[in-house]
Amino acid sequence: MSNEVAIEVKNLSKTFAMINKESRQLREKLLRPFSTKHKVKEIKALDNINFTVNKGEFFGIIGKNGCGKSTLLNCIMGSLRPDKGSIVNTEGKIIRLALGMGFDPNLSARDNIYINGSILGLTFREIGDIFDNIVEFAELERFVDVPVKQYSSGMQAKLKFSVAIHAKADIFLMDEFFGGVGDINFRKKSTKVFNDTFLDGRTIVHVTHQLETIKKHCQRVLVIDQGKQVGLGHPDEMIPLYASLFTKHAAPKI
């Protein structure tokens, strides 16, 4: 881990404008131009988040469901634009690894690999060099030209995992995505590769509910609750803090 900054997040806020679905129709606007129904409801999904991630750091983000973790990842990715005054600086190519990631179900594994690789900045020659490795690792040699939608969910997971570990990006945003997919054999193999080589020296932001991986790998953890930054620090201190979020508003008795 070096002291160079890979991701800088300052005063990050994100407000979603919830527009009534009907108001987005031309018909409604023409028929009822002054209706109060068209008012925009605002929801603050993220409120003043501050942190930096250094190059080579394994950074964790934890929080309850719906607390804004995925919104935060999307803001870092750049697919969501944060509110005015927010600063998000990132260094280099970013890829997001999630379970529903980056494949067009109607295309073959071959085309999907080429498209994903190309968008990440690899030339076709470079993709060609690692193509066999990707397919071989995913154990899908016989199905390279079959549309991905015909894969079983296990095969899809294997392919995703294999593309992910071969992807050459500078920053990896992992949204509930971690080693250990597929059958027992593949699970062993993938976990091993993941822990031994993938994690080594990469800049990773990991969003998860699995506290074990956080404890084992993360250098620092950010805890979010209802869009607000609750804590930032070593996992040993943050995990109890995260647990206390649940006891504070205890679940209603059934």
Place this chain on the structure above:
Amino acid sequence: MINTLLRPILERIPENNRVERIWKLAQVDFKKRYYNDKLGLFWALLNPLFKIAIYYMVFTFVFQINIEHYAIFLFAGLILWMAWTEASTKGLSLINTKRYLIENIKFNHIDLYISLTISVFIGFAFNLAAYLVFVAAVGIPFTFNLLYMPLILINVFILCIGSAMILTVIQIYFKDIKHLWAIITLAGFWSSGIFRRGELFLEAFPPLRVINPFVGIVMNMRAISFDGIGPDWSLMGINYATGIVVLIVGIISYKKFSHKAIEML
């Protein structure tokens, strides 16, 4: 198969990540449309040939229109118009169909619009080839004026990219734009001088030369390939101006508003 045909050209282009990416996206879009690779291309070729043959029979035997080569005259306008409506209508749903990429990797989205237009133009190339084959088959001589063709194609190309981007932005605020769009394209279709000579339309309603660039585009297409004369340069100028304005408005508005569209996916 398209790749095999184009390989000699592609191999000479220096390796460029962006060019490769745009080409690949266009290629898979086209491939998806005509699914199986080898037979797919066969259908892509046959489709326009059959279409033009049907027009030919309908207008000579059913309607008995006594204008010479009317079917070919019609086809010249039709293929240009269809290319544009296809590109713009697909542009409406582009961020939805390419959601799997937009949400997971950071890149310049204009690549998607360029590749969409290229994939439409691959199909258009088959139509154009069928058109030229028929022009030659009925004995209309080719002249050097045919060399102006690329100018017309580039004009349509930038119109396609620009209008696809503008439509993406409009549908953020008006989600039902596709219904209105179907009506607008229908109005455009009947005012583009596809079924009759564009000159008649311009005489009846001169502002049309600015409002609907396809009147001029179709007229010029027929001039160079059908009549064997040079294009009308003033119309060409107006059409290019429209195309460039549409493209610039498209790119600027997309840059400014597209994040909202992605938020609402």
